[in-house]
Amino acid sequence: MRPAVGAAMPEKPGPDEPGIAVRLEDLGMSFGKGATAVEALKGIDARIPAGRITGLVGPDAAGKTTLIRILAGLMQPTGGRALVFGCPSMELARREPNSIGYMPQRFGLYEDLTVMANLRLHASLRGLTGQARDELFARLLGFTSLGPFTERLAGRLSGGMKQKLGIACALLGSPRLLLLDEPGVGVDPQSRRELWSMVQELSHGGMTVIWSTAYLDEAARCPGVIMLDAGKVLFAGPPEDLTRRAEGRVFLLRGAADKRGRERGGGHREALARWSMRPGVEDALVQGSRLRLVLAADAPAALREEVLAQGGEPTPPDLEDAYMSAVGGINQKPSPYGRIAVNHGHGPRESGDAARPRIAARKLTKKFGDFTAAHEISFEVRAGEIFGLLGPNGAGKSTTFRMLCGLSRPTSGDCAVDGVDLLSAGSAARSRLGYMAQKFSLYPDIAVKDNISIFADLYGLDKKRRDELLPVLAEALELKDFLRSRTGALPLGLKQRLALLCATLHEPPVLFLDEPTSGVDARTRRDFWKHILAMTSAGAAVLVTTHFMEEAEYCDRIALIYRGAMISVGTPDELKASATGLTDPTLEEAFIASIERYDREHPL
Numbered sequence: 001m002r003p004a005v006g007a008a009m010p011e012k013p014g015p016d017e018p019g020i021a022v023r024l025e026d027l028g029m030s031f032g033k034g035a036t037a038v039e040a041l042k043g044i045d046a047r048i049p050a051g052r053i054t055g056l057v058g059p060d061a062a063g064k065t066t067l068i069r070i071l072a073g074l075m076q077p078t079g080g081r082a083l084v085f086g087c088p089s090m091e092l093a094r095r096e097p098n099s100i101g102y103m104p105q106r107f108g109l110y111e112d113l114t115v116m117a118n119l120r121l122h123a124s125l126r127g128l129t130g131q132a133r134d135e136l137f138a139r140l141l142g143f144t145s146l147g148p149f150t151e152r153l154a155g156r157l158s159g160g161m162k163q164k165l166g167i168a169c170a171l172l173g174s175p176r177l178l179l180l181d182e183p184g185v186g187v188d189p190q191s192r193r194e195l196w197s198m199v200q201e202l203s204h205g206g207m208t209v210i211w212s213t214a215y216l217d218e219a220a221r222c223p224g225v226i227m228l229d230a231g232k233v234l235f236a237g238p239p240e241d242l243t244r245r246a247e248g249r250v251f252l253l254r255g256a257a258d259k260r261g262r263e264r265g266g267g268h269r270e271a272l273a274r275w276s277m278r279p280g281v282e283d284a285l286v287q288g289s290r291l292r293l294v295l296a297a298d299a300p301a302a303l304r305e306e307v308l309a310q311g312g313e314p315t316p317p318d319l320e321d322a323y324m325s326a327v328g329g330i331n332q333k334p335s336p337y338g339r340i341a342v343n344h345g346h347g348p349r350e351s352g353d354a355a356r357p358r359i360a361a362r363k364l365t366k367k368f369g370d371f372t373a374a375h376e377i378s379f380e381v382r383a384g385e386i387f388g389l390l391g392p393n394g395a396g397k398s399t400t401f402r403m404l405c406g407l408s409r410p411t412s413g414d415c416a417v418d419g420v421d422l423l424s425a426g427s428a429a430r431s432r433l434g435y436m437a438q439k440f441s442l443y444p445d446i447a448v449k450d451n452i453s454i455f456a457d458l459y460g461l462d463k464k465r466r467d468e469l470l471p472v473l474a475e476a477l478e479l480k481d482f483l484r485s486r487t488g489a490l491p492l493g494l495k496q497r498l499a500l501l502c503a504t505l506h507e508p509p510v511l512f513l514d515e516p517t518s519g520v521d522a523r524t525r526r527d528f529w530k531h532i533l534a535m536t537s538a539g540a541a542v543l544v545t546t547h548f549m550e551e552a553e554y555c556d557r558i559a560l561i562y563r564g565a566m567i568s569v570g571t572p573d574e575l576k577a578s579a580t581g582l583t584d585p586t587l588e589e590a591f592i593a594s595i596e597r598y599d600r601e602h603p604l
């Protein structure tokens with residue numbers, strides 16, 4: 001089999017090829033036997049250079065985690081070879097266990113142990129003792145800025161600090177190869193930048209790093225990228241080589257979502273829905289008051305002319321544009337959610353007075369002893385509106401979110417859902433909302449259909465209505481073929497789809513989404529938001545937290561929560577405009593600038 005595009009393969013590779021840390025030769029991995037066998041990796045050929053960061057990207061179930069586990073020596077491939085520094089990976093892991101550091105996708109440390117206790121445990125597992133161990137601890141604590149937190153329980157660290165601790169534990173033993181499986185998941189943009197700087201420093205010191213990620217802006221910074229899809233290599237090489245494939249096909253359509261459209265709720269969504277369904281459009285994405293369009297390479301000339309005639313301006317492509325094109329573009333099937341809610345008469349349009357806020361927070365405050373986690377948070381969300389809560393890890397947005405969901409009682413202030421007070425009539429209010437938790441919270445050991453039945457019963461959905469909705473939604477969310485599968489065995493993207501189905505099966509007028517697409521790839525995120533936007537078109541109010549700034553662009557308004565306070569609120573474009581001193585800033589740049597400005601104006 002030929003090597004992937006951009007991967008150099010010598011005719012007769014030596015046992016330890018100079019400059020190459022990892023060689024994958026016709027690598028295959030299958031699970032199960034016979035008719036039920038699943039090929040996770042199919043004849044992978046690639047070279048990963050030593051001493052640099054290689055990004056690993058691809059859709060859900062592409063084979064990324066399987067490949068990383070093989071390289072970590074945790075799995076024996078069923079075909080081909082995975083050589084790490086010239087040695088089969090499992091053999092190297094047995095012979096020189098400290099030569100490979102591995103940080104798994106899920107937080108793999110002990111949450112009931114302190115930071116220092118976790119470090120000591122992992123050091124003992126690697127045979128590190130005495131003065132050498134203590135000196136290494138000191139270096140790692142300084143490197144990760146965790147020195148002041150050695151006695152804090154790991155479970156009480158912010159998302160970014162947990163990931164730093166995970167990297168510190170993976171670095172014990174000073175590995176030559178560091179494997180990071182989705183280190184940026186659930187981490188705010190500022191902390192992700194800090195993680196990247198840390199890992200970049202390691203690579204400059206000669207360490208080889210493989211960084212699996214759902215964030216294509218992270219992958220774009222890597223000197224090399226491997227893109228997997230369905231167990232095969234779609235691309236291997238410098239990310240700019242892949243990006244160039246989309247040149248001349250990316251446009252910014254200005255005015256597609258004018259201010260009036262945003263104020264009436266849906267102008268940008270209508271334009272997005274219209275362009276997303278057009279043949280020849282591979283991607284359509286909201287960017288403030290503009291739409292970003294990616295046309296197919298074989299799109300008719302008339303389509304390009306139409307885009308230009310409507311104010312579209314050619315713009316340089318980025319890696320995400322090229323990625324979406326490489327994986328086949330967006331799913332152009334329309335979402336059934338808006339149609340179901342309207343046609344069957346159970347939707348949010350029938351829930352109360354349209355002028356009444358669907359979600360209302362009034363001076364919400366939460367204290368834990370002397371610590372104030374949230375201070376006098378106030379806002380309203382109306383029917384058909386998407387309201388985003390953004391903020392760094394540990395800023396107070398999750399505390400605010402939990403109070404609004406009825407999961408945590410505020411110290412003071414009040415909140416209502418669809419006109420029902422959460423404090424005095426919590427059960428009635430919760431029946432009017434759908435909640436998708438940040439962490440997968442369904443039952444892993446039962447079938448998908450059984451989880452759906454449990455949640456339908458909890459929300460009081462009658463069997464007839466359930467039987468009407470389930471086939472339609474299961475097909476729309478690509479779960480139809482997995483209804484009898486064990487829930488815990490599903491890939492992350494399908495788990496998230498199942499969580500969304502369970503949260504929306506009873507057609508709630510209010511939807512709470514806590515990082516709904518954390519860890520899923522760009523194509524799956526587009527699909528999620530297609531369904532969410534369809535719900536808002538039928539009148540649902542949506543409150544969402546996210547660390548994906550791309551997702552925040554879908555919001556009508558955004559509140560930035562920091563140090564327990566709501567420090568700014570406005571449309572995405574208004575928040576960008578507030579980042580003075582930056583030319584045409586991204587929402588991520590505006591987010592970080594707002595926090596830095598607040599720190600300067602309100603020093604601790």
